Amino acid sequence: MIYQGKPNGPICHIGSETCYYTSVFDLKEHQQVEGNKLALSTLYSLGSTISQRKAELAAEQNGKPSWTKRLLLDNMLLCSKIREEADELCQTLEENEDKSRTAAEMADVLYHAMVLLANKDVKIEDVMQVLRQRFSQSGVETKRGRISQG
Numbered sequence: 001m002i003y004q005g006k007p008n009g010p011i012c013h014i015g016s017e018t019c020y021y022t023s024v025f026d027l028k029e030h031q032q033v034e035g036n037k038l039a040l041s042t043l044y045s046l047g048s049t050i051s052q053r054k055a056e057l058a059a060e061q062n063g064k065p066s067w068t069k070r071l072l073l074d075n076m077l078l079c080s081k082i083r084e085e086a087d088e089l090c091q092t093l094e095e096n097e098d099k100s101r102t103a104a105e106m107a108d109v110l111y112h113a114m115v116l117l118a119n120k121d122v123k124i125e126d127v128m129q130v131l132r133q134r135f136s137q138s139g140v141e142t143k144r145g146r147i148s149q150g
């Protein structure tokens, strides 16, 4: 059986992964949507692992050694790692390192910053919401608003 998900959307065989796209544009759009989903679910999975480590600490379970737990127990170590990783990310720009180094350093920044979020009980959804609210404003306007608020 064949169905079409939405007007001009991909034509798919039910029960199979095979989809035919009516245009290269549709295929690209589909790949973009799938890529976005994967990126979000990666952040959620990481957030969930970090929350699990936090729950283990609260339950005083002596599980496996965990870097996340060490960070959650030591604010100075966590903050020094965030600063160190942010600096290493900047170095990839200043020293013209390749893209894979930048991605790896950004992964370190994200992970360590997400541990700080867990420590502060701030959800990643709250961060996303702040970012969404800024969609309609330019960065320059946002900065001007902050300065006028003192």
Ligand SMILES: N=c1c2ncn([C@@H]3O[C@H](COP(=O)(O)OP(=O)(O)OP(=O)(O)O)[C@@H](O)[C@H]3O)c2ncn1[C@@H]1O[C@H](COP(=O)(O)O)[C@@H](O)[C@H]1O
Residues within 6 Å of the ligand: 046, 049, 053, 065, 066, 067, 068, 069, 107, 108, 111
């Ligand atoms: N994403 C990460 C992650 N990124 C970095 N790190 C650790 O952070 C530590 C410091 O990273 P660095 O890059 O600074 O390593 P370094 O040894 O200082 O090396 P240099 O940068 O100085 O060369 C290392 O021990 C890394 O392993 C991470 N540790 C954990 N995670 C995630 O958290 C999950 C839970 O980890 P545990 O809490 O350790 O079980 C893992 O499964 C991962 O998904």
